[in-house]
Amino acid sequence: MTTPRDELHVLTGSYAVHALEHREREAFERHLQGCDSCEAEVRAFRETAARLAMARSLQPPAGMEQRVLAATYRTRQLPPLLARERRARWRSGAGRRWAQMPRLAVAVAAASVVAALALGGMQVVTQHRLDAARASGTAIARILGASDARIETMTTTEGGTVSVVVSDRQRGAVVSTSGMTVLSAGRVYQLWVIDAAGARSAGLLPVAGQAGPVLASGVLPGDRIGITVEPSGGTSRPTTTPIVVIPA
Amino acid sequence: MNRLERGQRKPASDPAEEDERPDLARLLAQVARGDHSAFEVVYAELAGPVYGVVRQVLRDPAQSEEVAQEALLEVWRTASRFDPAKGSAAAWTLTIAHRRAVDRVRSEVACSRREEQAARETAGGSGDVAEIVVATMDRQRVRRCLGGLTELQRESINLAYYGGYSYPQVAALLGVALGTVKTRIRDGLIRMRDCMEVDW
Numbered sequence: 001m002t003t004p005r006d007e008l009h010v011l012t013g014s015y016a017v018h019a020l021e022h023r024e025r026e027a028f029e030r031h032l033q034g035c036d037s038c039e040a041e042v043r044a045f046r047e048t049a050a051r052l053a054m055a056r057s058l059q060p061p062a063g064m065e066q067r068v069l070a071a072t073y074r075t076r077q078l079p080p081l082l083a084r085e086r087r088a089r090w091r092s093g094a095g096r097r098w099a100q101m102p103r104l105a106v107a108v109a110a111a112s113v114v115a116a117l118a119l120g121g122m123q124v125v126t127q128h129r130l131d132a133a134r135a136s137g138t139a140i141a142r143i144l145g146a147s148d149a150r151i152e153t154m155t156t157t158e159g160g161t162v163s164v165v166v167s168d169r170q171r172g173a174v175v176s177t178s179g180m181t182v183l184s185a186g187r188v189y190q191l192w193v194i195d196a197a198g199a200r201s202a203g204l205l206p207v208a209g210q211a212g213p214v215l216a217s218g219v220l221p222g223d224r225i226g227i228t229v230e231p232s233g234g235t236s237r238p239t240t241t242p243i244v245v246i247p248a
Numbered sequence: 249m250n251r252l253e254r255g256q257r258k259p260a261s262d263p264a265e266e267d268e269r270p271d272l273a274r275l276l277a278q279v280a281r282g283d284h285s286a287f288e289v290v291y292a293e294l295a296g297p298v299y300g301v302v303r304q305v306l307r308d309p310a311q312s313e314e315v316a317q318e319a320l321l322e323v324w325r326t327a328s329r330f331d332p333a334k335g336s337a338a339a340w341t342l343t344i345a346h347r348r349a350v351d352r353v354r355s356e357v358a359c360s361r362r363e364e365q366a367a368r369e370t371a372g373g374s375g376d377v378a379e380i381v382v383a384t385m386d387r388q389r390v391r392r393c394l395g396g397l398t399e400l401q402r403e404s405i406n407l408a409y410y411g412g413y414s415y416p417q418v419a420a421l422l423g424v425a426l427g428t429v430k431t432r433i434r435d436g437l438i439r440m441r442d443c444m445e446v447d448w
Contacts, residue, residue, distance in 0.1 A: 007430075012434055016437065017408045018346055019414050019415040020414065021414045043334060045441065046339045047335060048446050049342065050297075051386050051390055051446070052301075053298075053300065055387045056301055056410070058300035060296065060316060061299075068317050069287070069288065072287055073284070077324065077327065078326050078329060
């Protein structure tokens with residue numbers, strides 16, 4: 001979508017109150033990076049909106065404080081961005097790509113945070129890995145940051161949620177799970193890329209109830225991502241009915 | 249900042265006491281270094297507005313609690329990314345909370361489209377839920393300043409901010425052109441900003 005500059009400037013208000021839809025927000029965020037006056041206006045509008053929020057302050061439910069405080073003890077914090085990292089992100093466009101993908105980034109982060117609240121310790125590993133992946137520009141980061149990336153989330157027949165971020169352009173998918181049933185000894189979750197010719201293993205998922213992100217490469221449009229329960233070590237082809245199949 | 253100082257703080261309803269409220273920006277810097285007691289003070293200051301605004305948008309108490317918790321945990325997790333040069337700690341936190349609430353709404357739009365009439369009646373409405381409302385001095389001022397807007401500005405801001413609707417949805421609800429809503433939201437915020445003497 002192309003929107004003339006002056007029309008973009010009018011969007012400062014809608015942007016500050018999160019009233020832009022995805023594409024327009026992307027366009028506006030690109031515009032914002034070169035528009036100091038827009039940035040100043042957005043800042044002031046956010047402060048203004050904060051007053052609107054203050055005016056609707058409510059006593060939170062009993063127990064919420066305890067749950068949040070408890071979750072902080074299980075959640076690793078993001079390191080600060082160093083000046084050179086900010087510049088590097090800027091040059092490489094990584095920061096921009098992320099800025100263009102806020103909903104996806106939020107979706108991924110939200111899944112992690114939900115898991116932290118629900119599941120405790122393992123979250124630290126997951127979020128840490130995700131951050132590490134982002135920072136190092138791995139295949140996972142390229143998929144998560146791809147302009148055509150989209151997210152599919154499904155529950156499995158055995159409980160738990162599987163999220164798949166797919167990029168056709170990067171020919172890959174990033175799979176993460178949460179709330180999966182912990183398998184008995186000797187059994188594992190195995191990930192498959194399924195096409196017309198059959199299923200090809202994309203590796204094992206860690207045994208914990210929550211795992212990810214795991215990379216599945218060589219995923220083409222029309223393929224599907226499946227998970228089966230297999231004997232430990234995995235198999236060369238699926239031997240059980242998939243607990244979930246997600247169109248890639 | 250410790251519990252003692254927090255205990256000494258007088259009710260926020262007295263404007264003269266505003267300066268004695270905790271310095272949230274400084275506290276967030278402490279939070280970024282892993283200081284749990286600093287986070288408790290931030291929580292005490294902002295959990296009410298966070299829960300309130302999320303509830304305003306989502307309505308459903310259980311979902312609101314979930315999203316408010318996620319937002320507050322995000323504050324803990326990303327405190328190192330807060331930049332006091334770019335805005336207040338309260339605005340940073342409430343931006344996170346509101347964005348999460350809106351994301352939740354938009355991700356659910358397909359399965360539960362709220363009825364337009366209901367939206368009109370409830371967005372921006374107050375007192376329709378029997379909740380303990382936390383008194384703040386902002387409340388009266390916001391009401392007064394909202395009262396100074398044109399009806400279209402006020403409705404646009406109510407639906408967009410409190411209702412969590414995108415501006416095209418706001419335009420549809422109000423039966424006006426897209427461009428009109430865009431400018432009304434911006435003009436309304438400019439007036440609110442000036443009326444509330446926001447100094448950013």
